[in-house]
Amino acid sequence: MNPTPEENHHDRVINERGYRQDYYPPVPTRFTRFMRNNLIWQLIRFAIINLKMIRLVRKSHH
Secondary structure, eight states: OOOOHHHHHHHHHHHHHTTSGGGSOOOOOHHHHHHHHOHHHHHHHHHHHHHHHHHHHHHHTO
């Protein structure tokens, strides 16, 4: 059973939707990529997260 031209067009439109620009994830900016690879920034974030966890654990033990 062959699809009608309307059905074929409908399927093609649905398939082409997945290739539009707004369906792709956003690309990180140059600054974002730099911060992700910056060892000093990673150490600062690590320290901040650890301090938050220590504070949370201390509150839960009281």
